[in-house]
Structure formats: structure tokens, C-alpha cells
Amino acid sequence: MTAPVPEASKRQALEAFSAGRLEEAATLYRHMLAQDRTAADLWNNLGVILADLGQPEASVAALKTAAALHPGYDKPLVGLGSNAYGANRLDEAVRHWGRAISLNPQQAAGMWFNLGVARQLRGEAEAATPCFDQAERLSPTDPLIASQRLLCLNYLDLSGERLLAEHRRFDERFGRKDGRPAAAAPHANRPDPEKRLRIGYLSVEFREHLGAYFLTPLFEAADRSRFEIVCYSILPDSHADAYTARFKAQANGWRTVGQLDDEALEAQIRADGIDILVDLAGHSGLNRLPMLARRPAPVQVTWLGYPNGTGMASVDYRIVDAISDPVGPTDAHAVETLVRLPAPFLCFRPPSAAPPVVPLPAGATGAVTFGSFNKLSKITDGTVALWAEVLRRVPDARLLLKDRPLSDPGTAAAMRARFAAAGIDPARLDLVGFIKDAAGHLAAYNRIDIALDPHPYNGTITTCDTLWMGAPLVTLAGSRHAARVGASLMAAIGLPELVAATPDRYAAIAAGLADDLTRLMRLRLGMRARLRASALCDEARFMRNLETAYRLMWRRWCDAAATGRPA
Secondary structure (H helix, E strand, O other), rough: OOOOHHHHHHHHHHHHHOOOOHHHHHHHHHHHHOOOOOOOOHHHHHHHHHHOOOHHHHHHHHHHHHHOOOOOOOOOHHHHHHHHHHOOOOOHHHHHHHHHHOOOOOOOOOOOHHHHHHHHHHOOOHHHHHHHHHHHHHHOHHHHHHHHHHHHHHOOOOOOOHHHHHHHHHHHHHOOOOOOEEOOOOOOOOOOOOOOOOEEEOOOOOOOOHHHHHHHHHHHOOOOEEEEEEEOOOOOOOOOHHHHHHHHHHHOOOOOOOOHHHHHHHHHHOOOOOEEEOOOOOOOOOOHHHHHOOOOOEEEEEEOOOOOOOOOOOOEEEEEEOOOOOOHHHHHHHHHHHEEOOOOOOOOOOOOOOOOOOOOOOHHHHHEEEEEEEHHHHHHHHHHHHHHHHHHHHHEEEEEOOOHHHHHHHHHHHHHHHHOOOOHHHHHHHEEEOOOHHHHHHHHHHHOOOEEOOOOOOOHHHHHHHHOOOOOEEEOOOOOHHOOOOHHHHOOOOOOOHHEHHHHHHHHHHHHHHHHHHHHHHHHHHHHHHHHOOHHHHHHHHHHHHHHHHHHHHHHHHHHHHOOOOO
């Protein structure tokens, strides 16, 4: 019979762990386990420390021992789920975390949040939503949890009015004080309607992912005689890349602000004399929306990084176009005033290192391949049903899906099962996971004959990549921005006939393309020239329109400042 481990030894080990002396803590736990190898809590703590020491295999072994010794113990399951999540084994992470919650429903908000993120990444937005609901109930003062929940709601088939109500709740909690909009200090900006404007861009995407595609014109095609550019980068230095350095060199001012609290960031923006602050994140990722409630700039705008408005009264404008957001109905979906550029609402810089477009893949395989490289988060049950109907109408066609989580066998099996439930033989699916090399990722598009847009959350970067690699896209136009981006992009390149108004028409367009290989080949071979000549890639045109919009916003503020009325 083993003697119990002295409490003093446990306190010593916990003290070492809390102080960051991990090697010492691991040694102490091993000494204690030599005395009592049946102590599940000691095995669990050792497993946590080994994970922090970068020893995942040893960590998993210790955590599994803890779980086996005490089947009703939730903590080792939390650790096992974290290990699986870090290794992209999402199916395993969901199982461990789900079991931990069933054993202890009083898990902290972070546990529910992590489970929601994992389920969302697996394409289970419907199941992720209640996880975020619970995380929000447990941590109602955390704006990033609230934002992640709102992002998840965009994947669901909800009305614009319902989504607006949900976004307004965010403003009520994080943009107001005592139920009223937060009072802003007066701005010292000179209200000269024609002065050289200082534009501030607030983003986490000053890097290859989004920046290389859509932000480059903001720097290279800007009229520097009339506009200065100051960047506020939320991006951690560890994630900076060559594009970050390029943007930094091109900006008139650069601030790395991820470490600043809201008060300090507001003070920095005011000190920089920013006239128009443009938020490029919305409710996605590492945003700073609560800071915008402090109104650090006279004019505040949101654009590009999120397929919806912010819901915040302190954000004046949102940049869209008349196709992504038709005049009338969609104005009622936003707190912000919608500023419609001549379509499209963005400009695409094609990747310079993209491999050449190959001849029609169907010519080599003997069958048409439909495809989507969008996040699984966008492949809702409605999207599965939409694509299943396409596959029924083209019985010999295949469907290729690519997203990082498909590297996980459990996630891939779950996706096959969803199509099987929709009546499609899962053997007709080709599932591709992570490809580290950017050129290799783009080359994978050469396996697709026809791209299928998800609904109700369309692709954007993925659509541009798809088109640049020669595959035409079929899209279903819905009633709100996220469901109309595809329509905007296809109209911009002169292919509005590939935009469907109903699910039946979507399937008919896709099947019609699959039945006309001559047309497919013609579209494919001419796609890059089509894009180059289109409004989608016309950087000078786009920047003229964007800067005209900025100037009109500024003049409106100047008029309001002169008359003393709200802008």
C-alpha cells in the first residue's frame, strides 16, 4: 500500500509550476509519482507541465494515465483535447472536450469557447452556436467571445434583421455606458473639407493572407498628395511576414498596437491626428471594436474583413456595393450608413507566383470535378443539400473539397457522412487537407473544372483564387451581404449568368456548365485575361472610387462641425 504524498510536496510542485520553473516542477511531480503512481491529479498536472515544455507525446501519456485512473475526472480530458486541437485532430478534440463538459458542465467559459471553435472549424456551425452561447453566459464581459459568436451566426441561414439585432446587443454591452452611447472627447482635427487627409487602417491582416490580395492598392495606388496612410497593426510580431515589412515601408506611419489597452490605443490614434479610421476586422479575429466606441477619430468606417456590420453606433459607415448590398432592403440590416462603391467593393491583386492554368481537368479524368476550397465552417447542412443536388444532376461528376481540418481523418469521415446522409455516395468526394506551400495550394485548384460557392456565407479570397486558376464559379445570391459577395465578384468579371436566384437554378447552371465542355474550356483559357481586364483587378479605378468616398465622408463631418449638428 502506497503512502499518501505529503501536501507540502504538492504545494512545492505547484509553486514551481506557477513561477514558471517547469523543469523543476516536472521533476517534483515525477518524485511524487514514484511514491504514489495511482494519484490521478499528479499525473494530470505532470501532463499539463509536459505540454508546456513542448513534449506532447509524454504529455498525452501522462494525461491518459490520469484519465484511466479516474474515469470521472474531467481535467485530463481537457488537456487531451488541447493536445489534439494543437495537432489538428479536431474530431478527437471535440470528443475529449465534449466528454469533459458532460462530466463537469460547470466548465469555464474558455472550455465552451474552444469547443465552439473546434466545431465551427469542422463545419458544424449549428452545433458550435450553443457552445458560444454558453461561453458568453459564463463570461459576459469578454468582447472577443461575443464577436466569435457573431461570426459564427453569419454561417447560419438567418435573416439580415435577426443578425442586426444580435449585433446591436454587442453595442449595448461594449459600446455604451449606462445604456447610452459612450461620450467621446471633442476632436482637434481641422475641419477643412479639402485638406490632405490622414487615413488610419486598423487591422490584424497586414500580412500575406488578406493583405497580399486586397490591401496592396491602399498603399501602391493611393493618391499620396491628398491622403496619408497610418497603420495600426494588431498583428503579433511573431506572425509578421514579408508583406508586413512591405506595408510598413510604404506607410506614412506605423504603430504596432496589439499590446495597448483601449485607452492607450485611443490616445495614440488621437495623437496621430487621424481623420478617418478604417476598421478592417469587424467581428473577426483579434478585433478592437470596443475601442471604436471611444471615437478616437472624427469619422469611423468598417470594411472588408467581416461580412456584416459591427452593430456599433460609433461606426459611421460601412463600404459595400450595390450588388453585395442592394439599395433598400440591406440598408435596414446595418447600423452604419452603407457607402456603395461602383462594384465591386474590393480590388484583387492576383498572386504573382501562381502556377499556370492547365487544360480542362475533365479532359484528363473523363469526368467533371466540382470543387470548393472554402472553410468547412461555410459548408452548412444547407450547402451540403445544395451541392448534393448538383451531384445528382451530374451523376458521373466528383466533388473536391479542400481545407486544413480535412487533414484530420475523423473530420474527413464526418464530411463524407454528411454527404451520404444527403444521398450522395461518399466515394465521389475527394477531400484534401493542408498544403503548406502556397504554390502547391494554388496548384490544387488545377484539379477543379467548376467551383461551387457555399451559401449563405460565400467565398471571397477563395473565389478570387479559384477564378485566377481558371475555374468559373456558380453562386447563389441571397438577401444579405455574406450571401451576395459571389454575385458581386461574378458581375465584376462579366459573368452574371453564373449567379443563381434560387437553389434549383444554381443546380441547373452547374449542370449546364458540366454538360458543355467546350464552353468550360473557353472560359478556363480566357479567365486570367478576363480578370485582368475587369473592374475586380482595376486598382486605379478602385482607389479613385474609394478615395472619393473618403472625401465625401470627410466633407460631411466638416459640414456637421461647422453647423454644430451630428455628422
